[in-house]
C-alpha cells in the first residue's frame with residue numbers, strides 16, 4: 001500500500017475524473033474459486049430474464065450449486081423478484097452495466113462511471129435489504145484501465161472468466177458442453193448466459209453439466 005494512503009472511499013465523482021482504487025482491487029479475476037478443494041465458479045450474464053433465470057435457479061437448487069449472476073441494471077429493476085430470488089438462493093450478484101455497451105471503454109469517463117455506478121445501484125435496490133454486489137463484469141470483456149479503476153473504487157472486483165461456454169452463439173447443447181469441457185479444470189470460472197435471447201440450449205446444457213460436475217466430484221463456489 002502506498003505510504004500515507006488511508007482507505008479511500010469509492011464513490012465516483014461527477015466531474016468525470018478517475019477515482020483512485022485501493023491497490024489490487026482493480027485487477028481482473030480470470031480464474032480461482034473461494035475456499036479449497038476441487039471447485040468451479042458458475043457465472044450467468046445478461047439477465048435477469050423471466051423465462052430463463054427461474055429455470056437456471058431451479059437447476060442450481062436441485063444440485064445444491066451456487067452461481068454468480070451478472071445482471072443488467074435496468075433488467076434488475078424490471079424484474080426485482082428475480083434479483084431477490086438469486087440472493088435468497090444463496091447466489092451472488094455482479095454488476096454487468098446499464099446498457100451492455102461493448103465499446104463502453106472508448107467513451108468518456110463520465111459515461112463509464114454512469115454505466116458502472118448506476119447499474120450497481122439499480123441491482124442493489126432491486127435485491128433490497130442492503131444486498132451487496134461484489135463484482136463488475138465488463139460487457140464483451142472490454143477491460144480498460146478506466147473501467148477497472150472505476151469498478152475497483154466502487155468495491156466491485158473486475159470479474160473475467162477462464163471457460164467460455166459460447167452459449168450465446170447457440171451451437172447446440174452438445175456444442176455448449178464441448179466448449180465448457182475444453183477449458184474445464186479446478187478453479188475455472190465458467191461463463192454462460194441466462195438472458196439476452198433464447199437460452200433454451202443453455203438451460204439444457206446446464207442440466208447435463210451439473211450432473212457431469214457432480215459425478216466428477218466438483219463443488220461450486222464463488223470467484224476469488
Ligand SMILES: [Zn+2]
Nearest residue numbers: 045046139140
Ligand atoms: Zn454480457
